[in-house]
Amino acid sequence: MLFKQLSEYSQPKMGVLSENQKNALHSASLEILQRTGVSVRLDDTRNRLAKAGCQVDNDRVFIPERLIEWALNQHPKHVVLCDRNATPAMALEGRNCYFGTGSDTPFVIDINSGLHRSAVIADIENVSRLADALHNLDFLMCMGIASDVRPEISDLYHFQAMVSNTIKPIVFTAWNASNLEAILRMAETVAGSLENLLRYPFVALYAEPTAPLIHSQIGCEKLEVICRLGLPLVYTPGLITGASSPVSHAGAIVVANAEILSGLLITQLINPGTPVIAGGGGMMTMDMHSMIASYGAPEFMFDWCSLREMGAFYGLPVFGFAGVSDALIFDQQAGIEGALWTLISALSGGNLIHDVGYLESGLTTSYEMIVAMDETIGLVKRFMQGMLVNNDTLAINTIASVGPGGHFLDVPHTLDHFRENWRPDIFCHSNRPDWNEAGASPLGDRALRKVKTILSQHKPEPLPQHVTENIKSIINNATSRLGRMD
Amino acid sequence: MKDEYEMIFKAVVEGNVEGAEKLVSDSLMGGIMAGELLNQGLIRAMDEVGTRFERGDMYIPEMLVSAKAMKAGLSILRPYLVKEGIPAIGRVIIGTVKGDMHDIGKNLVTMMLEGAGFEVIDLGTDVAPEKFAEAVRKYSPDIVGLSALLTTTMQQMKNTIEAIDDLGTRDQVKIIIGGAPVTQEYSEKIGADGYAADASKAVNWAKAIPHSNSKVF
């Protein structure tokens, strides 16, 4: 055997920043934290920062470098989310990529009428079921904000809808600290106990600072609740460059990075060792004509890649974007932008990559987009497997035995390996006559058909009866508390 | 057309804030009527800016510095306009509703309204219904603008309209609402007077309604 010693995978990757640039962005972020500071709008949190050695002036907190260094040493580098059955599902580290749906859109495109309408609880149940069935989606985030439940506690209904319809890990949002506590009680019920939930966390909170450079009161209250328990959370910025940050790549990254580092410090001061997905985040580009927060802009893609590299520079798990577009319907633009994002996220190496299915810069969810992007993710995942080079894959003996002019169609080596190749499900690899015969349908039709098939057939693993009952009573309690307040 | 008008027009279109200020002061010294400077200089300039924006020859940041120049010129003119008895363009109270921190859209609407000559009082974000109502009583605006970016805070728009109603001031103001999840349909449902999908449409709407409260500048 010629190459017996060698067995090595190549890994496709891309990078956009030099080491010097990373150091400069880091220094500039420290400069902002030390002399511009951040606004922290909750007394408790501000007091923690003051006690740790920050200067405080009203709500403004000035953070010294040594505290940032301290925080960077506290947070865990090995962050795992499990599924609902306590099986570890995602190791959010290194260049591991995991994909999930996007969150909280006000609108959805109806799969029966094709009309744009407000999202309702049934959509959240459906998308959860869809994501449960789709093989390339690794986690779930709530697709919309339901317009048909009490808005004060819609987050509770969202969590119920999600956890009842998928076993995949869930990244959830909460409107305030008391709703967060209620949702965590639901998660605890599902896990069996708080100890189980902590040991096998299947949920992570998503929260964010208020750009530019504010840690809001409600945001800090949520951080206090989740970090005290030590459960995982995402805490990443949501900038619109040119509006809530400088328009230049570097300036935008400095603002985002300062939010990330100060946010990380807050989480670690509340409870050192809390797992935080703090790298990455939204860097939407303001379109200076339409005024939309563009998700399909190349500047956003580049800024995100930069932020992901800063995350890696600090050893932080990174939150990312895929399958997202500014298009208003599921059309060619949606496919192009969604696919570009998916490939870029994977090549760059984001860890928890969300927003699959987003149209209209985060305002509308499309079922077809979710399914088409699941397929895209499958393709990208295959690409990302790279190449294994060893004695077997070099296939020297096979090439020798076929020789010049022969073929490889039925040789054992092909039989052994051809199934490793990716095959499409709804993308077209047909010849034209077959495609004609099958109805000559465009991708959107095939995607919609797949959505409908899954929704009519897929039955997610149900929760035990008593868990369902407990969840219901948590919601009932919350509802009656609201009643009294009214 | 007087040279002064042309120069003011140019300063505003170019977003030259100090230039606009100085030209307006000098022209007043030179005895030109404030009302004429407003119409022939400032407003004509902002109309041009609007046209260029629609055409795609000018972008938001450029438009906003023009608006700043307009505002600066207008603040010098204001006392003279009062003396001349010129009707004010209108006063607006704006804010993001309770529980909502999104302010970029609201800020854009504010700046664009100012660019059109409106006097805008910005109450900020997370503004409770009672605070809006109080402000209506205090400032007697022509228009109240409510911004909400969350399905969960949209209902505060309804609560705010009710709070303004409770103080008996509902019929003295026109209420316009906006923000990404908001629709025309929703505006009708909660009894607002209007809805605008973006800042330029908000300005067009505001210009089109008759103003009664702030009689003179």
Ligand code: B12
């Ligand atoms: C930037 C952003 C943020 C920033 C805001 C920073 C800031 N300083 O404003 C941050 C990161 C803080 C943030 C936080 C949250 N956000 Co946010 N955010 C956005 C985002 C990406 C862009 C909003 C924006 O500024 N757009 C640009 C401006 C110019 O557009 P605009 O606001 O729509 O305004 C235009 C028009 O609507 C109109 N207009 C606006 N106001 C008014 C008022 C009047 C009177 C008129 C006439 C017109 C008008 O004119 C403007 C200019 O043309 C949107 C997604 C989106 N595409 O809208 C989500 C979005 C609004 N956020 C959302 C959510 C869920 C949240 C959070 C709850 C997330 C969380 N779990 O913490 C928090 C809420 C915090 C709070 N309590 O308010 C959801 C809302 C979903 C829903 N169904 O309601 C969205 C749609 C994204 C999503 N799908 O998740 N967010």
